[in-house]
Amino acid sequence: MRSKKLKKWYSVLLTSVMVVGLLTGCSFSGKDSDKRADGGEVVIDFGIHVANPKEQEKVTYNIVQAFNEKNKGKYKVEFQAADTESHSKNMKLAASDNTLPEIFWLDASEAPEYDEAGVLLDLSGFLAQNSDVKNALGSMKSAFTDDNGQFGLPYQCNVQGIFYNKELFDKAGVAYPTNETTYEDMLSMIAKFKENGIIPLSIGSKNSGFAMWEFNETLARYGWEENIESILAGDKKFNNKDLVACFEKLKGLADAGAFPENMATIEYFDAKQLFNIGQAAMFGTGQWDCAEFDKNIGNKIGFWWGPIFTDTAYEQKIAMKVPSAPIVVNAKVAEDKAVQEAVFEFLKFYYSKEAAELSYEGSIFPATNYEGMGAADTQYAMNAMLNALASGWKSPSTAPDLTVTSAVQEALYNSLFGVMQKTYTPEEALDLMDDVLKNTK
Amino acid sequence: MYWLSKKRYKIGFLIPTLVVYSVFIILPIIIAVSYSFTRYSGIGKAKFLGLDNYIRLFQDKLFWISLKNTMIIFVLAFVLLLTVAFLIALLLNNRLKAVDASKALIFSPAIIAPIIVGIIWVYILDPNIGILNNILEAFGASEMKQKWIGGEFWSPYSVAIIYFWQQLGYLVTIFIAGLKMIPNDVMEAMRIDGANGFQEVKYVIIPMMKTTISTVAVLVITGVFKIFEIVQQTTGGGPNHLSETLVTYSYSMTFTSSHYGYGMSLATVTFLLSLIITAIYSFLTKEKER
Numbered sequence: 001m002r003s004k005k006l007k008k009w010y011s012v013l014l015t016s017v018m019v020v021g022l023l024t025g026c027s028f029s030g031k032d033s034d035k036r037a038d039g040g041e042v043v044i045d046f047g048i049h050v051a052n053p054k055e056q057e058k059v060t061y062n063i064v065q066a067f068n069e070k071n072k073g074k075y076k077v078e079f080q081a082a083d084t085e086s087h088s089k090n091m092k093l094a095a096s097d098n099t100l101p102e103i104f105w106l107d108a109s110e111a112p113e114y115d116e117a118g119v120l121l122d123l124s125g126f127l128a129q130n131s132d133v134k135n136a137l138g139s140m141k142s143a144f145t146d147d148n149g150q151f152g153l154p155y156q157c158n159v160q161g162i163f164y165n166k167e168l169f170d171k172a173g174v175a176y177p178t179n180e181t182t183y184e185d186m187l188s189m190i191a192k193f194k195e196n197g198i199i200p201l202s203i204g205s206k207n208s209g210f211a212m213w214e215f216n217e218t219l220a221r222y223g224w225e226e227n228i229e230s231i232l233a234g235d236k237k238f239n240n241k242d243l244v245a246c247f248e249k250l251k252g253l254a255d256a257g258a259f260p261e262n263m264a265t266i267e268y269f270d271a272k273q274l275f276n277i278g279q280a281a282m283f284g285t286g287q288w289d290c291a292e293f294d295k296n297i298g299n300k301i302g303f304w305w306g307p308i309f310t311d312t313a314y315e316q317k318i319a320m321k322v323p324s325a326p327i328v329v330n331a332k333v334a335e336d337k338a339v340q341e342a343v344f345e346f347l348k349f350y351y352s353k354e355a356a357e358l359s360y361e362g363s364i365f366p367a368t369n370y371e372g373m374g375a376a377d378t379q380y381a382m383n384a385m386l387n388a389l390a391s392g393w394k395s396p397s398t399a400p401d402l403t404v405t406s407a408v409q410e411a412l413y414n415s416l417f418g419v420m421q422k423t424y425t426p427e428e429a430l431d432l433m434d435d436v437l438k439n440t441k
Numbered sequence: 442m443y444w445l446s447k448k449r450y451k452i453g454f455l456i457p458t459l460v461v462y463s464v465f466i467i468l469p470i471i472i473a474v475s476y477s478f479t480r481y482s483g484i485g486k487a488k489f490l491g492l493d494n495y496i497r498l499f500q501d502k503l504f505w506i507s508l509k510n511t512m513i514i515f516v517l518a519f520v521l522l523l524t525v526a527f528l529i530a531l532l533l534n535n536r537l538k539a540v541d542a543s544k545a546l547i548f549s550p551a552i553i554a555p556i557i558v559g560i561i562w563v564y565i566l567d568p569n570i571g572i573l574n575n576i577l578e579a580f581g582a583s584e585m586k587q588k589w590i591g592g593e594f595w596s597p598y599s600v601a602i603i604y605f606w607q608q609l610g611y612l613v614t615i616f617i618a619g620l621k622m623i624p625n626d627v628m629e630a631m632r633i634d635g636a637n638g639f640q641e642v643k644y645v646i647i648p649m650m651k652t653t654i655s656t657v658a659v660l661v662i663t664g665v666f667k668i669f670e671i672v673q674q675t676t677g678g679g680p681n682h683l684s685e686t687l688v689t690y691s692y693s694m695t696f697t698s699s700h701y702g703y704g705m706s707l708a709t710v711t712f713l714l715s716l717i718i719t720a721i722y723s724f725l726t727k728e729k730e731r
Binding site: 095116207423424 | 480482483484485486497563567568569570588590591592593673675676677679680681682683696697698699700703
């Protein structure tokens with residue numbers, strides 16, 4: 001009898017342990033509210049959009065290491081790393097259960113949504129306390145302000161355009177592009193590259209809609225900045241004569257065979273590889289690829305702002321030196337003085353002259369504009385960009401693709417690639433954007 | 442162990458499974474369905490929209506394209522997998538030379554991670570670097586070269602073939618297990634009565650394997666509605682969502698375009714469709730059993 005009872009209790013106990021074990025095993029580990037590590041230092045988490053910051057975001061990694069070294073025993077920054085897509089999902093989940101890291105990178109199109117949800121700290125106070133940082137950031141910080149204040153600060157400064165391989169231009173007998181090179185000149189270039197079996201402009205669309213940086217200039221030269229507010233307000237449509245003319249040019253490039261035949265099955269990284277190994281003459285990207293081009297193409301690299309267009313009255317002398325996506329601070333940071341102090345100290349260091357030097361060393365343009373910064377002679381790709389910047393062309397305050405919400409941004413990417421892959425006519429592509437905009441209102 | 446067979450103990454032992462099933466299967470379905478009636482970007486509060494997402498869905502050209510692709514894959518995979526897997530199982534159920542090695546070879550794709558399967562097939566089907574087009578060119582059949590993946594037409598057919606290749610061994614194994622269950626004396630009696638191979642299959646094997654065939658059919662139906670990695674790896678749903686299936690389109694809308702509410706309405710419709718097709722199949726086969 002006693003043994004039977006024991007068995008009953010034993011089975012009930014086992015069942016309970018199983019249930020509790022299963023549920024707790026699958027739940028979040030819970031965040032340590034005490035941000036002090038064993039050594040007494042305040043630990044702050046930095047959510048970053050790459051899986052391996054040491055390899056994929058060397059400059060940020062070096063800045064964090066330098067900060068940790070300088071503040072040993074006091075503050076420590078640790079990465080929460082995941083690839084961009086996972087990072088985006090992780091941050092949304094973390095926002096919903098209040099476990100966001102203290103500092104994190106956000107896609108510019110998503111940041112206003114976080115701000116509206118009230119999970120971001122207004123950094124106006126930080127800037128007011130640190131006028132040197134405020135001055136160094138200049139107009140770069142204005143991309144991340146709204147009625148709630150300064151919801152983020154630029155992670156870096158993005159310089160975007162078309163890199164080209166001088167060796168392949170020489171081989172095909174094509175003159176290097178200049179600021180005067182028109183769209184019609186570009187079509188002639190493409191024909192010559194095709195004759196020589198060279199891919200004119202490498203680009204991949206598989207899971208890589210975002211990789212359209214070279215076309216930000218094209219959009220800007222057809223009046224994107226001038227019209228986007230009225231389009232978003234509903235006073236105008238994306239399907240207007242300026243943007244139709246703009247998208248017609250993309251169609252023209254596709255018709256001329258500018259892109260790899262398999263652009264639908266290659267990703268941004270594959271497209272870059274075609275450029276790196278000398279199969280493609282041009283590749284649109286930003287300064288984050290400079291170090292890779294130095295290694296693979298060396299002093300044969302050139303940089304161009306893309307073609308100018310003669311069928312539009314909008315300003316053509318447009319460069320693309322714009323704030324990149326923001327880094328933002330969790331609003332909960334304000335609840336703990338020690339953590340807030342650590343976060344502000346890190347931001348101060350991140351936007352310091354010392355960090356800017358580390359940036360230039362890694363061929364990345366920092367968001368700050370300290371005097372006396374420059375690249376070494378062997379930083380060929382960055383020097384090519386600096387030469388292009390020396391022309392003094394103006395940049396829009398924000399890259400066109402970052403001026404819209406994430407849903408419209410995705411529609412923009414689909415539309416651009418749809419025209420380039422000939423699955424949409426320019427008008428259909430723009431209608432798609434209008435539809436998405438309508439559905440997000 | 443008499444005491445364990447009491448009703449209340451049975452319930453006690455079922456509770457953990459029930460709790461886990463409810464928390465991880467039933468509850469997420471309920472939450473997903475409830476989000477399908479809202480506009481939600483993943484941040485902040487969801488806004489109730491009523492049936493707007495479902496109305497939008499039926500007006501969405503890409504939804505119909507992804508449904509069409511899913512149906513192409515479903516029909517091809519269903520017909521090919523059921524017939525070819527069954528025929529191969531019949532073949533491998535005989536005492537042939539190297540039958541074990543053949544079974545292992547046919548089963549091998551089933552143990553490869555779907556993401557790797559996708560990568561392997563990219564190297565076969567890619568219009569530029571793929572072996573298939575290169576072989577066609579080498580044999581002077583350049584005019585037969587196609588955009589097997591990444592084009593507008595062939596992508597769903599290619600996905601069906603890849604899925605067929607991946608699942609074949611697994612389903613052959615289930616069929617072989619079913620064949621082994623048929624009593625030898627029934628088969629022997631059939632042979633003594635003078636039945637030929639075709640008659641054996643038609644009058645004994647198929648009727649006696651009805652349950653196995655139904656199981657395989659349900660596995661194929663539900664499997665097709667879960668194809669994700671193959672599409673992601675070969676085309677990423679492109680060009681311009683034209684090779685999306687319902688699942689990848691739902692994923693893309695939810696996580697890439699941040700239309701969580703609309704993405705959940707797509708997921709709900711996908712779930713309902715697979716339920717309906719499975720129910721229809723079960724109903725039709727049940728009728729025949731009568």
